Amino acid sequence: MSEVRELAESVFEKSATAGTELDTALWAALEETGLARLTLPEGAGGSGAAYADAAEVLQAAGEHAARVPLVETDLLAGWLLHAHGLAVPGGPLTAVAADLGSDGTLARVPWARGAAGIVVLTPAEVLLLPADGLEVDGGTNLAEEPRDTVRVTADPSARADAVPGTGAEFRLRAALGRAQLLAGAARGALERTVRYAGERVQFGRPIGRFQAVQQQLALAASEVAASGAAAAAAAATVDRDGFGAPSAAFAVAAAKARAGEAAGEVARIAHQVHGAIGFTREHDLRLLTTRLWAWRDEDGSDAHWQAELGATVLAAGPEALWPMVTGSP
Amino acid sequence: MARVTSTLRRLPALVPPPTELPPRAAALRAEVRAFLAEERAAGAWTPRADVWLSGWDERFTRELGRRGWLGMTIPVEYGGHGLGALDRYVVTEELLAAGAPVAAHWVADRQIGPTLMRFGTEEQRQRYLPRIAAGECYFGIGMSEPDAGSDLAAVRTRAVQVDGGWELTGTKVWTSGAHHAHAFFALARSAPKDEGNRHAGLSQFIVDLDSPGVQIRPIPLLTGAHHFNEVVFERVFVPDAQVLGELGAGWAQVTGELAFERSGPERFLSTFPLLVAMLGELAATPGVEREVGRIVARLWTLRRMSLAVAGSLESGEAPELAAAVVKDLGTRFENEIVDAARTLVDLPPDPGAEPGFARLLADAVLHAPGFTLRGGTNEVLRGIVARGMGLR
Numbered sequence: 001m002s003e004v005r006e007l008a009e010s011v012f013e014k015s016a017t018a019g020t021e022l023d024t025a026l027w028a029a030l031e032e033t034g035l036a037r038l039t040l041p042e043g044a045g046g047s048g049a050a051y052a053d054a055a056e057v058l059q060a061a062g063e064h065a066a067r068v069p070l071v072e073t074d075l076l077a078g079w080l081l082h083a084h085g086l087a088v089p090g091g092p093l094t095a096v097a098a099d100l101g102s103d104g105t106l107a108r109v110p111w112a113r114g115a116a117g118i119v120v121l122t123p124a125e126v127l128l129l130p131a132d133g134l135e136v137d138g139g140t141n142l143a144e145e146p147r148d149t150v151r152v153t154a155d156p157s158a159r160a161d162a163v164p165g166t167g168a169e170f171r172l173r174a175a176l177g178r179a180q181l182l183a184g185a186a187r188g189a190l191e192r193t194v195r196y197a198g199e200r201v202q203f204g205r206p207i208g209r210f211q212a213v214q215q216q217l218a219l220a221a222s223e224v225a226a227s228g229a230a231a232a233a234a235a236a237t238v239d240r241d242g243f244g245a246p247s248a249a250f251a252v253a254a255a256k257a258r259a260g261e262a263a264g265e266v267a268r269i270a271h272q273v274h275g276a277i278g279f280t281r282e283h284d285l286r287l288l289t290t291r292l293w294a295w296r297d298e299d300g301s302d303a304h305w306q307a308e309l310g311a312t313v314l315a316a317g318p319e320a321l322w323p324m325v326t327g328s329p
Numbered sequence: 330m331a332r333v334t335s336t337l338r339r340l341p342a343l344v345p346p347p348t349e350l351p352p353r354a355a356a357l358r359a360e361v362r363a364f365l366a367e368e369r370a371a372g373a374w375t376p377r378a379d380v381w382l383s384g385w386d387e388r389f390t391r392e393l394g395r396r397g398w399l400g401m402t403i404p405v406e407y408g409g410h411g412l413g414a415l416d417r418y419v420v421t422e423e424l425l426a427a428g429a430p431v432a433a434h435w436v437a438d439r440q441i442g443p444t445l446m447r448f449g450t451e452e453q454r455q456r457y458l459p460r461i462a463a464g465e466c467y468f469g470i471g472m473s474e475p476d477a478g479s480d481l482a483a484v485r486t487r488a489v490q491v492d493g494g495w496e497l498t499g500t501k502v503w504t505s506g507a508h509h510a511h512a513f514f515a516l517a518r519s520a521p522k523d524e525g526n527r528h529a530g531l532s533q534f535i536v537d538l539d540s541p542g543v544q545i546r547p548i549p550l551l552t553g554a555h556h557f558n559e560v561v562f563e564r565v566f567v568p569d570a571q572v573l574g575e576l577g578a579g580w581a582q583v584t585g586e587l588a589f590e591r592s593g594p595e596r597f598l599s600t601f602p603l604l605v606a607m608l609g610e611l612a613a614t615p616g617v618e619r620e621v622g623r624i625v626a627r628l629w630t631l632r633r634m635s636l637a638v639a640g641s642l643e644s645g646e647a648p649e650l651a652a653a654v655v656k657d658l659g660t661r662f663e664n665e666i667v668d669a670a671r672t673l674v675d676l677p678p679d680p681g682a683e684p685g686f687a688r689l690l691a692d693a694v695l696h697a698p699g700f701t702l703r704g705g706t707n708e709v710l711r712g713i714v715a716r717g718m719g720l721r
Contacts, residue, residue, distance in 0.1 A: 002346075052347075191340045194718050208720040211712075218711030221718060222654045225343035226630050233633035236347040250629070257626040303619055310622030318608035322426045322601075325629050328358050 004049070005056040007033060012064035017284055020144040022114035023067040027092055030068060037074050037088070044082040045090070046074070055180045055235035059228065062184025062295075063191070065287040067145070069094050069111035071177030077119040079173065084126045084160035091116030097170045099123060104152040112136050112148035117157075121170055127156040142294035143287070169243045174299040175256040176234055182259040182295045183231040186224045189270040189288040193217065197273055213273060220269040223262035230255040237327070247327045250312065253305040260302030263292035341717055344651045347633060348640025354419045361423040364396065368429070375684035376428025376602040378692040381595050382505055382556055382699065384430030387464075393424075394464025399438050403446065408459030414643045418636065422594040428602035432506060432556075437461045437468040439593065440586050441514065448574030448582055453535060457512070471501040471515035471536065471560060472583060479709045482527040482580065486517040486562065488534060494568040495519070497534060500561050507545050507558035512537045514586075515562075516579050531579035535571045542566070552680070552695050585647075590704050592638040592652035597631040597659030599700055600666040600693045604628075606686040607670045617673050624669050631659050650717035653710040660700040660707060667693045 011033055015026045030036040038054045040046025054074065061070055069092050077093035094115040098106050100122050112118060113136045120127045133154025141147045194217060197208030207213050234255035238248045267289040271278050278285040296302060313321055323329045368374065368389075377384055393399050401417040403409020417438075424431050442461050445454050460466035477483040486499025497517055504513060513536055520530030538545065542565040548557040574582045604624065611617050634655050641648045670690055678691035701707045715721050 214715035215711050218714035221714050222658045225654045229344045229634040230630040233347045254626040254629040258630045306622030307618045310618030318605045
């Protein structure tokens with residue numbers, strides 16, 4: 001296990017499972033260890049780490065169902081502000097790409113309640129909205145994570161004209177981060193399920209001793225492996241080529257699509273092996289499977305990214321497929 | 330307060346971290362692509378599915394040898410090129426993606442060379458490696474028997490010690506290319522079976538296939554094509570110098586050999602030429618983006634997984650669990666391409682057609698059953714994965 005992964009594990013192990021709101025104690029630990037702003041440059045209060053490192057931390061966050069806006073703060077809000085010459089405030093942040101319409105409402109903003117500020121990327125501008133100028137109406141995703149409706153009641157505390165291409169990069173960053181979380185949650189669900197199969201006794205032996213169950217768990221493992229490998233490889237591709245490269249757009253689309261596909265299969269097998277107990281409120285399996293179901297459809301569903309990838313491939317023609325897959329024109 | 334995972338026993342890593350190819354790989358890849366484009370322009374061969382079973386072309390193989398693309402990992406003093414497994418990976422994936430005829434050298438280049446480097450004597454290396462690297466010596470695999478498929482420890486071929494060597498008697502099956510090959514590695518029982526340790530007493534022998542007492546008979550595929558063979562030994566003499574590795578250590582040697590063959594690009598590219606032909610047919614078809622994207626996302630992921638395992642093998646690790654996962658996912662993916670082609674393109678497969686979509690689809694459909702059988706059935710591989718996770 002890498003050093004950053006070990007550090008992340010040691011921090012996330014302390015995360016609490018009860019509750020649905022932002023885990024403030026965990027957030028404080030992430031700030032202290034430098035994990036909260038991992039990829040931001042040191043000049044912006046970050047750690048200047050690679051996306052490959054962020055991938056490890058985010059996969060660990062997903063595995064532990066951590067209730068913190070890591071992707072939103074580091075990969076999205078912090079980046080938007082810093083890339084546009086604006087100061088990055090402390091505390092948990094969130095970000096959304098939306099046209100702030102005449103009614104001044106933003107829909108389904110992740111972690112808006114509890115955030116110190118919301119960064120909005122409109123078609124023309126980057127805006128920083130401080131928490132005290134907002135009315136927040138609570139909403140959630142399938143995992144009961146905050147996805148709030150926000151009414152903007154005050155002027156932004158900072159603003160800048162959006163650099164061309166920011167919208168496209170925002171989508172890729174959000175999808176790359178989500179893919180890591182999905183991969184981690186899939187691994188967490190498998191880990192719990194393998195343990196349960198070793199403990200639950202029926203017909204006189206642990207159910208994990210039955211070949212039928214073993215075969216299912218192996219199928220789940222291959223999906224978890226695919227999800228983790230795709231997400232990690234996409235991060236490595238971005239480290240090598242940058243978000244602006246066609247290879248990065250290809251890799252991120254493929255990773256989010258693949259991790260999204262894996263999510264459903266892993267959740268299905270995890271619940272099937274757990275039997276009825278996994279389907280109850282009292283059992284923690286739901287913390288991971290509801291995240292798998294929620295996250296696969298956030299920041300572009302697998303269908304969305306498949307269609308985008310397919311359109312790219314079809315437009316390039318048959319002979320361009322292999323060069324695209326290998327990233328070697 | 331409850332914790333999500335703090336009390337869990339940790340799962341092992343299911344796949345190694347991403348591997349990036351060395352910078353020199355780009356130039357090598359460009360050379361291989363230029364060569365393949367030349368060959369295709371000259372009509373030397375047409376892209377086919379499942380070429381590593383069915384594309385036997387000794388001219389092509391010798392040409393690869395001449396260009397330094399066989400035995401790449403074999404040291405220079407044995408006629409090889411002293412390069413890394415990742416260099417070989419680049420060449421191999423380019424050849425397979427192009428649907429080039431690679432069957433003649435496939436087994437020799439993939440596993441015989443590395444195994445001889447690991448277990449072979451100096452004499453054995455000198456005898457075979459330079460000719461393997463030149464593309465002039467072809468090998469088969471003598472593992473399976475009529476009563477020993479997935480349960481390889483059940484082999485019954487006997488090796489009886491005689492003056493100066495061993496006498497082998499028994500039957501091997503599914504040996505691809507034995508009717509063209511020069512030699513194969515035969516797994517045989519050299520000591521009586523011990524029911525307490527079924528893996529003991531097995532040894533590997535290098536058998537020249539023109540030895541007296543060897544009979545090679547075709548086992549036609551369901552298409553009638555001749556790739557598989559039954560190889561029968563009737564007291565075939567194998568000199569002591571042709572024992573491979575350690576007597577009695579055959580099981581460990583064979584399982585090591587299988588690690589080379591589980592996670593390479595041939596485990597997800599067998600039907601890639603059909604995918605390319607499918608894209609050609611779909612050029613003007615609206616509404617297929619999603620299904621195409623789904624397949625491509627899976628392909629890209631598999632390649633990155635397979636590369637990660639290759640990188641891990643290169644650094645001396647033996648990621649058995651990850652290799653099994655790649656083969657399970659990859660060989661199922663080879664079938665998914667067939668499903669996608671059938672779903673998206675309304676053309677019946679035609680085994681007699683000119684090279685193109687209908688012909689590739691026919692080849693792929695008819696060869697598909699083998700994908701999830703060869704090199705260990707997917708069910709057996711899932712058993713390995715389950716064991717790796719502590720379930721058995």
